[in-house]
Amino acid sequence: MIKLIGVAIVILGFALKLDNIAIILVAGFVTGLVGGMDIVKILETIGNSFVANRSMAIFIVIMLVTGTLERNGLREMAAKLIGKIKNATAGMVIGAYGVLRLILAAFNVSLGGTAGFVRPVVMPMAIGAVEAKHGKADEKHVEELKGMSAGMENVTWFFGQVLFVGGSGALLVQSTLKQLGYETDLASLAKVEIPVALFALIVAGILYYFKDRHLDKTIYGQKK
Amino acid sequence: MDPKIAIGTKLLECLYILMGLVAGYAGIKTLFEKEHKAKIGTAVFWCSLAVILVFGRWLPKLWSGILVIVMAIPAVLGQVKAGPNGGPSKEYTEAQAKKIGYKIFIPTLMMGTMAIIFAVFTKVSPLVGVGVGVIIAAILLMIFSKNNKPKTFLDDSKRMLDIVGPLSMLPMLLAALGAIFTTAGVGQVIADLVSKVIPQGNMTVGIIVYAVAMAIFTMIMGNAFAAITVITVGIGGPFVLALGANPTVIGMLALTCGYCGTLSTPMAANFNIVPVAILDMKGRYNVIKNQLIVAGIMLTFQICYMLIAK
Incomplete structure (x- = not known):
């Protein structure tokens, strides 16, 4: 029973927003000590696991080009690509961004997140679509469009990234299962997620499209 | 190297060394940044990570464990910070976008594509494919623009590592915690x-x-x-x-x-x-x-x- 103290430390620590790295180390040392390991054995276990899981640092190699891709106009071209849909409603702009983001997430490429892409690119396009139709965008509508853009951003990123063969999520699953004695391979782990990712994109796309259409009707309809 | 070790393992080890060199570059470059607010802590963090990545295979387990703790200390103390921002200007990225156009998506999709190709056609880890994809993407970027020199890639990767910071180590640290849970x-x-x-x-x-x-x-x-x-x-x-x-x-x-x-x-x-x-x-x-x-x-x-x- 006392061995669960580490689990309690992790849950409480994360919930109380303490420093994540400190929580993990404290939980590790406390669990090891109450579980009958000495300091040397604990350090050896940490070292062994860390070295065995060096593959999780693959993002470092990827970063060798992500910054430079950005430098060479990746965001600008992504914006241009989304801008290609004609007569788009705000909901369609958000949906198109979702499609692009999911595809790029599957290749482990981010366009810069909310600060780097949604605020400077997606929102002006969505608001532009509303203004083209109604002249001025309603405040309540804009607030919801922001919420939906951020939602699309998160949904497609979470469920898209797991399609990348060698993403950090799958690597952690692989190492967790290995400790329990189950061998898995990265390509199969990614394959399992294909229906999930497609379904997530469809659900969010349809939901946001109709929500925007509904808002569009209820907000501007009464003014006419 | 020992000929008995499989070629896939050797390639993976090369990849770890490459990761280590990138992390090490970030750490050492930090030391030379005059305006950096937490030079020592940040350098200790990235450099100890670099040592574990490059030499992990040969280091005794205990040493690796100690290095993980050495790496974590400045992170816990809040002494790992981003350097002065050396990002490209908006004018520059817009000019590059005009010049390169949609071709920019070719290197962008290279890492994922190579990972799949390696997973399907070889017995080598798809992660090696990611590494190969990075190299091809870098070569393409150098062909697209003469301004992309090897130093550009290193400086940009340092800037990106600064953005993700120590929390990027969370999966690896959690895996280590999982190992302790299992042993205990x-x-x-x-x-x-x-x-x-x-x-x-x-x-x-x-x-x-x-x-x-x-x-x-x-x-x-x-x-x-x-x-x-x-x-x-x-x-x-x-x-x-x-x-x-x-x-x-x-x-x-x-x-x-x-x-x-x-x-x-x-x-x-x-x-x-x-x-x-x-x-x-x-x-x-x-x-x-x-x-x-x-x-x-x-x-x-x-x-x-x-x-x-x-």
Whole structure:
């Protein structure tokens, strides 16, 4: 029973927003000590696991080009690509961004997140679509469009990234299962997620499209 | 090198060395940045990571463990910070976009493509494919523009590492915590405890409890990576996998069930609360409110998927 103290430390620590790295180390040392390991054995276990899981640092190699891709106009071209849909409603702009983001997430490429892409690119396009139709965008509508853009951003990123063969999520699953004695391979782990990712994109796309259409009707309809 | 070691392992080791060199460059460059606010801490962090990555294979376990702690100390003390921003100007990226155009997507998609090609056609780890993809992407970028010199890539990667910071080590640290849990026998204790509440031996109940527990614990902890190490050992292993379920399907989907929790909690502030500020929104929970239905549908979908494909 006392061995669960580490689990309690992790849950409480994360919930109380303490420093994540400190929580993990404290939980590790406390669990090891109450579980009958000495300091040397604990350090050896940490070292062994860390070295065995060096593959999780693959993002470092990827970063060798992500910054430079950005430098060479990746965001600008992504914006241009989304801008290609004609007569788009705000909901369609958000949906198109979702499609692009999911595809790029599957290749482990981010366009810069909310600060780097949604605020400077997606929102002006969505608001532009509303203004083209109604002249001025309603405040309540804009607030919801922001919420939906951020939602699309998160949904497609979470469920898209797991399609990348060698993403950090799958690597952690692989190492967790290995400790329990189950061998898995990265390509199969990614394959399992294909229906999930497609379904997530469809659900969010349809939901946001109709929500925007509904808002569009209820907000501007009464003014006419 | 020892000829008995498989070529795939050797290539993977080369990849780790490359990672280490990039991390080491970030650490050493920090030392030369005059305006940097936490030079020593930041340099210690990236340089010790570099040593573990490059020499991990040959270092005694104890040394690696000590190096992990040395790396973690400045991070815990808040002494790992980003350097002065050397990002490109908007004018420059716009000019480059005009010049290079849609061709920029070729190097962008190279890493993922090579990972798949390696997974399908070779016995070597797809991660080596990612590394090869990075090299091809870098070569293409150098062909596209003469301004992209080797130093440009290194400086840009340093800038990106500064942005992700020490939290990027979370998966590796959580894996280490999982290893300690396993060695100390924590899984057995949780399993004994849970078996008093739910019946062992019923896979359907096990799957539903595992999936829902992943979502709920992620909501409490705000982090699916932290949840999966604990919940898989305690519930996923003894109540689902031990009964013969497919570990690839169950283990992987459990993670994305956790993501449904991430979408529904203010604890995942980076994703759900910070954007509210970035987008100047009025309602603090308006991002979460737009995600709740999606999260509920996705959790249900995945539980059904697990039950069918188990």
